[in-house]
Amino acid sequence: MTPDQIDARKARAFAAAVAAGRDLGLTVTDATVIYDVFSVVVHLAPSPVVVRVPTVLPSYSDPGFQSARQRLELDVVAWLAEQGHPVIPPSPLVPREPVRRDGFSMTFWQFVELDNGVEPDYAHNAGLVADLHAALREYPGELPFLSAAEPRFVSEGLAVLEGRPDLLEPADLDRARREWEVLEPVISSRAAFEAAFPGIEFQPIHGDAPAANIVSAADGELYSDFELTTLGPVEWDLAALGPECEAAYNTAAERQGLRQLDEGVLRVVNAVGMSRAVACLALAPQLPLLVEALKPAVEQWRTMPFAGGLAD
Template identity: 65%
Template sequence: MTDFATPEQIAHRTNAAKEAAVAAGRDLGLEITEGKVLYELFSVVVHLAPAPVVARIPTVLPHTTTPDDLTRRQQQELDVAQWLHDQGTPVIPPSPLVPRRPVRRDGFSITFWPFTEEDKGSEPDYVRNSELTADLHKALRDYPGELDFLSSAEPRFVTEGLDRLEPDVVDPADVRRAKKEWQVLEPLISDESEFRKAFPGVDVQPIHGDSPPANIFASTNGPLFSDFELITKGPVEWDLGGLGPELEAAYDRGAARNA
C-alpha cells in the first residue's frame, strides 16, 4: 500500500522548497531577507520578502511527470499568463523582475510571480467565478501558442494508477469495472483526432485545465485568473466538470453575454 507523508516529512519538504526558492531568487538578483511560506498543498508558494515576488514550487506530482515534462508545462503556463496579461485579461502574470522561465534548483522547478495582495475579507463567490470563466474561455480562443490535447487528464497516470490499486484498498470487481470504462475513455482523451471523431460538433480550444472557478484569486484590485499549471487544449466543458446546475447556469450567462 502507498505510504502517506508524515507531518514531519511534509514540513521538511516545504522547508527544502522554500530554501531552494530563496537561493534561486538570490541567484537571479532579487534582494531577499527571508522566504515566507504563504501556502502549501500540492505546491509550496513562497513570498521572497521583501522583493515583490512570489515563487511557486510544485512538490506533489504524478509519478509519471518527469523533470522535463514539468519544465515544459511551467513554460507553457508562464507564456499563457503573459499573453493573457498582454491582451488585457485580468490575470496574475509572471514576475517582470526575473526572466520568464522555470528555474531548477535542488531538485525543484520554480516559477516566479508578482506578490499580489489578497482581499482576505471576501468570501469565495463561485457563481460569479463561473460566469467569469466564460470570459477566460473567450480570451483563450485566440492564444497562438502550442498546447497538448487534454494533457491535464494525465492518461498515463490513470492507466498506471489503476494497475497499482491493491485488492485490500479497492474491491477487485470495482477495479475491473473501472478498467473496462477507462478502455473506452482513454483513447478519447489521449488523441484529439479520436475525440473529434466521437464528438464532431464539439469545439476544441485552449482551456485552463483545472477548474478555473476555483482558481480565481481575490485580489484587492478585483478577481484575477491564476494557476495555469494544467493549461491544455480541449472542450470548454472540461473546465466545468463537477460544477453542478447552478454554476453551469452562471457560466451559460457569461457565455451568452460574450456571444
C-alpha cells in the same frame, strides 16, 4: 510520508526557492510559505515575488516534463497579461522561465495581496470563465490536445492502486479500470474525440477548474493557476461544478457570443474528472490528507452513470 517527512520536504522546497531567488538578484530576508499542498508556494519578502515549487508529482514528472509544462503556463499567462486580462502575471523582476534548483523545478510570479476573507462564489466565477474563454480564443501559441486529462496519470495511478486496497476498495478499482478502458481512448486522441462528438469545436482552455482558481485582490478578481492549460472543449473547464455553474456559464457565454455547453460532453468530462480524482489516491503516500479529502468525490463517483454514458 510521515508529518516529519512532509515538513522536511517543505523545508527543502522553501530553501530552494529562497536560494534561487537570491541567485536571480532578489532581496530575500523575510520569506514565508503561504501554501503547501501539491506545491510549496513561497513569498520572497520583501521582494514582490512568489515562487511556486511543485512537490507532489507523479513518477513520470521528470525535469524535462515539468519544465515544458511550466514554460507553457508562463507563456500563456504572460500573453493574457499583455492583452490586459486580469491574471496573476509572471514576475517581471526575473527571466520568464522555469528554474531548476536542488531537484525542484519552480516558477516566479508577481506577488498580489489577496483578500482571503472573501468566500468563493463558484456560480459567479463560472460566468467569469466564459470571459476567460473568450480571451483565450485569441491565444496564438500551440497547445497539446486535452493534456489536462493526464491519461498517463490515471493509467499509472490505477495500476498503483491495484496493490493498495487500503486506499481504494477492490470493487471500486474494478469499476474504475473498466470505466477508464472506455474513456481513455476518447480523451487521448483528438480524432477519437471528434468522432464521438462531431461538431464540438476546441479552443485554448484553462484546464484546471478555473472557477475554483479565481482569487480576489485589491484590484478585483484575478485568474490564476494555469498549470494544465490545454486545447480542448470548453466543457472541460466546467467539470464537476454542477448545474448552477453550468447555467451561469451559459448565460455569460451567450453574452460573449460563445456556444452553449453540450450535455453529452459534460457527462464525459465529468466522468474523466472523477477518474482523475480516483487515480489521485495513488498520491496519498506523498500527501496523506488526500485519503479523507477525496472520500466525498469517490462517494459521488459511485452514484454517477458508468463512463458518463459513453458505453451505452
